[in-house]
């Protein structure tokens with residue numbers, strides 16, 4: 001066997017020419033429903049809000065492989081294929097016989113995997129003759145990624161950024177503005193949804209659900225404007241499949257195959273993208289690894305949620321989706337893993353979890369930051385708090401291997417960098433992190449408000 005280097009770099013020729021559409025292989029998923037008619041959503045319904053191609057990809061259950069347009073691949077080449085790193089130093093420090101690999105998606109300005117879908121969505125908008133995109137951002141990674149993509153393809157971008165995040169991460173706003181985007185703290189007076197929320201509570205710190213409602217409303221005002229979302233949806237998962245496809249190719253070059261694949265789960269897009277080709281092996285009867293989703297105990301959609309139809313936003317304008325959810329009225333306790341604070345979960349991840357193809361674990365902030373710092377001290381990358389959920393799960397497994405003596409091969413997704421999370425790290429250093437986890441009673445109240453739809 002060839003000696004495995006610390007960083008496995010693929011060349012441009014290795015970069016996938018097609019995305020993998022996991023939906024073609026995992027069986028039927030209950031359809032998304034139009035919130036007004038309760039009928040299955042159509043491409044025409046979705047095209048009012050998203051670009052036409054995104055709408056088609058969203059509902060495509062037939063085509064397992066979808067070509068990546070050359071214009072998008074050319075943009076991917078600026079930062080892809082991303083390195084697959086063998087964490088030799090981490091392994092040594094843990095004293096584990098396990099082999100640990102991570103796929104590093106932090107090497108673009110957004111510091112996250114989100115550019116993989118942002119580029120695709122911006123490209124399809126440009127092709128359709130759309131002039132401007134609207135979106136929301138919580139922690140700021142998605143807004144930054146879409147700013148990069150819109151700058152690449154010459155589109156205008158308006159971003160509704162959660163007001164409390166603007167205060168917490170002021171430099172994120174500066175990056176987005178530097179790349180030419182307009183950033184509006186949400187809730188704002190520029191939309192009816194924002195005005196309604198401000199009338200109730202002038203000091204509202206904002207929320208992801210509210211920012212989504214504002215961005216959707218703003219995009220509906222103009223026929224040359226569309227909305228773009230950075231996670232949860234099937235077309236986003238499709239674009240993120242480059243993460244898993246590249247990982248599989250890189251491992252194959254060294255005759256490696258993972259025993260376990262781990263990803264952090266917010267809306268589920270990086271996780272689903274990372275595991276997609278391995279799930280394919282599993283459903284095609286070719287073995288396949290153990291798959292683990294890692295989420296925060298403050299927002300435990302998989303580990304404590306219900307598999308039920310629910311709305312994707314607070315104002316209930318988005319399609320009803322069958323997913324693991326804490327209820328669209330659930331407001332998670334504040335946590336520094338902003339990218340993981342979503343009440344629901346991608347349909348695809350939900351289906352895989354319901355079918356037992358995947359497991360899930362949840363961690364509190366203290367443990368997550370301890371793992372993050374341990375990782376940084378050994379691998380010289382300060383991870384995003386979101387990514388550190390996957391690191392925590394990987395370290396736990398590696399320590400189990402140390403006990404049993406098994407040399408398991410572990411692959412996890414390092415979704416991004418923590419450079420903009422200094423408030424979070426400062427709180428960890430000062431012992432100020434708290435772990436709000438919902439009580440069963442709180443969840444019951446939220447579940448009782450779920451729409452009554454059984455399918």
Ligand SMILES: *Cc1c(COP(=O)(O)O)cnc(C)c1O
Pocket residue numbers: 111112113114141142230231232264265266267268269270271339340384386387415416417
């Ligand atoms: C947004 C984000 C996540 C979570 O989003 P998913 O859709 O669940 O992948 C994880 N890590 C980072 C760095 C992010 O920016």
